[in-house]
Amino acid sequence: MEWSIGEVAKRSGVTSRTLRHYESIGLLLPSSTGTNGYRYYDDAALVRLQRILLLRELGVGLAAIADALAGRGDDVAALETHLGWLNDERSRLTTQIGSVRATLAALRGKETLMPEQMFDGFDHTQYKDEVEERWGAKAYADGDTWWRGLGEEGKQGFLEEQTRIQDAFSAAQSAGLGPDSDEAQAATARQFDWVKAGWNGEAPSAEAFAGLGELYVADERFGRNYTRVHATGAEFVRDAMRVYSERNLA
Known part of the structure; x- marks a missing residue:
């Protein structure tokens, strides 16, 4: 069975213009073309279109989609992969x-x-x-x-500073230094300024800052940022933040 380009557009929500564009770049070819120039799509074409749309929903570019489809001839295996991405x-x-x-x-x-x-x-x-x-x-x-x-530059800078702080903590731990070392405490001072910025410029109290460190250990959503290099990275940061709180915020 085949469906016209208009029927496919209506059922899929993809415009006829987009379907023709997919054809022009070789991403989705109609299964047949009538003497009147109308394009038709069979079951296999619809499955391919579904795979294209799934990948588009995941933010994959058209060139990358073409590469992915070229390397996956087995529709069942490909859809199982898509299902994993959707999960x-x-x-x-x-x-x-x-x-x-x-x-x-x-x-x-x-x-x-x-x-x-x-x-x-x-x-x-x-x-x-x-x-x-x-x-x-x-x-x-x-x-x-x-x-x-923050603006675009501010957002990027804020996220980049978080990464740099994480790297500084990891470097101190890799060097065998303790949470109370000068290197670890320098990273913690940057962590304090970073948290303060995120709290709209309001400096956290000693209790709040130390409590945030405890949260890195208690909640993996927080701690996973600090355990990419060392499994005990979250504990290291927590201890460093506790030391900083006692020395500078009490």
Whole structure:
């Protein structure tokens, strides 16, 4: 059985123009073309289109999609791979839901607002409508105001500084130094400034800063950023933050 390009466009939500573009770049060829020039697509073409759309949903570019499809002749195996990617995406969405719930709890005064948790797995541009629909516009706006206020360069710099701090902690631990060493404490001072920036310039108290360190160990969503090099990296950072709190914030 075959379906016309108009029928495929209607059922798939992909415009006829897009289908013709896919044809022009060799990504999706019609199974046949009528004497009137109408394009038709059979079952195999529809399966290929589904695979294309799945990959597009995951943010894969058309050139990469073409390479992926060229290397996967077995539709069942390919769809099983897609299913695995979709399960990963579901896990990311679950993380986002936890992040927004944590933000709501903080905004209601139950917990401390922490940007690391707010933006864990969260693409606030892509999922803005969904967040607002589920939890209300205010929850999204309040959590997003600080982040957007940074500007593109500020956002990039904030994330890059986090990575540099993680690397500094890992380097100190790799060198066999303790959490109270000058190197570890220098990294912790940068960590303090980084947290302060994320809290809209409000300096955390000794209790709050040390408590954040405890959270790195207690909650893997936080600690995984510090365990990429050393399995005990989160504990190392926690101890360094406790020392810093006792020395500088008490």
